[in-house]
Amino acid sequence: QKEVEQNSGPLSVPEGAIASLNCTYSDRGSQSFFWYRQYSGKSPELIMFIYSNGDKEDGRFTAQLNKASQYVSLLIRDSQPSDSATYLCAGIKAAGNKLTFGGGTRVLVKP
Amino acid sequence: DAGVIQSPRHEVTEMGQEVTLRCKPISGHNSLFWYRQTMMRGLELLIYFNNNVPIDDSGMPEDRFSAKMPNASFSTLKIQPSEPRDSAVYFCASRPTGKGKKLFFGSGTQLSVL
Numbered sequence: 001q002k003e004v005e006q007n008s009g010p011l012s013v014p015e016g017a018i019a020s021l022n023c024t025y026s027d028r029g030s031q032s033f034f035w036y037r038q039y040s041g042k043s044p045e046l047i048m049f050i051y052s053n054g055d056k057e058d059g060r061f062t063a064q065l066n067k068a069s070q071y072v073s074l075l076i077r078d079s080q081p082s083d084s085a086t087y088l089c090a091g092i093k094a095a096g097n098k099l100t101f102g103g104g105t106r107v108l109v110k111p
Numbered sequence: 112d113a114g115v116i117q118s119p120r121h122e123v124t125e126m127g128q129e130v131t132l133r134c135k136p137i138s139g140h141n142s143l144f145w146y147r148q149t150m151m152r153g154l155e156l157l158i159y160f161n162n163n164v165p166i167d168d169s170g171m172p173e174d175r176f177s178a179k180m181p182n183a184s185f186s187t188l189k190i191q192p193s194e195p196r197d198s199a200v201y202f203c204a205s206r207p208t209g210k211g212k213k214l215f216f217g218s219g220t221q222l223s224v225l
Contacts, residue, residue: 034214043202043216044154088154090214097142097206098167099214103153 003027004091006102015111019076023089023102026070030091033072034099035063038086047087048074079109113137115217117203123223129191132220134203135184144214145178145188146202154202160186161208193224 005024013019023033032051036044050056050063050072062075072091076083086104116135124130136143144159158168160180168178175194180186190197200221206214 043219045216046213049213097161097208098156098159099144100156101146101154 002102003030003100004089004102006087006089006105008103009106009108011105011107013076013079013107013109015079015081015109017079019079019083019107019109021074021076021087021089021105021107023072023074024070025072025091027091027093027100028067028070029093029096030100031094032092033063033065034090034092035061035072035074036088036090036101038088038104040085044088076107079107081109081111083107084109115203115205115215117201117217117220119220120218121221121223123225124193125225126194127192128224129189130193130197130222130224132188132201132203132222134186134188134217136186136203136205137215138184140205140207140215141183142206142208143180143186144204144206145186146204146216147199148202148219149199157188190222193222195224198222198224 034049035047038044048063050065056063060077064073086106088104089102090099118133145157148154157170158178163180178188200219202219203217204214206212
């Protein structure tokens with residue numbers, strides 16, 4: 001079992017709809033979580049991070065963390081074709097410095 | 112800020128040759144990471160350094176791989192001898208220590224071993 005698991009997709013979403021991405025993790029020592037977006041042929045870029053239970057909103061993006069259930073999610077509201085990319089979830093332990101990434105979910109937003 | 116700088120962007124080599132990938136982290140970032148990305152295995156951490164000292168090299172696949180960080184502004188990842196299964200995109204990333212600190216990636220090196 002990988003430490004961080006994601007559905008590989010593709011997740012196909014109509015333009016303007018909400019894209020919902022999920023991520024589960026196995027290590028309860030993981031404290032902080034990050035969502036990265038990666039366009040084809042490019043490097044990952046950070047969208048959001050979250051370390052407290054609950055929701056965190058930033059523009060069209062909302063990250064949700066539930067430590068009891070060991071899952072993290074990312075909602076993309078009003079999805080745009082430019083949101084088409086692979087989204088990587090990553091976790092890090094409280095006293096650690098090592099980000100462990102999931103395999104990524106490919107999102108395809110159709111006009 | 113120039114960001115994390117990696118070179119070369121692309122490397123094509125023949126099996127058995129030595130390959131050296133280079134990275135310059137963002138100034139002031141005291142942690143540096145080398146990742147490898149493939150379709151099959153995703154983004155895997157190979158090794159990371161804190162203050163130029165290797166902390167965790169458990170992801171280094173085998174003795175053919177070695178990494179150094181002689182100073183705060185430079186790191187290398189070397190593969191000797193290279194094999195076709197080493198073909199991947201290799202990313203270098205850096206971050207300052209602290210909770211919630213962002214990890215910044217370089218543009219990556221696309222390695223093809225023929």
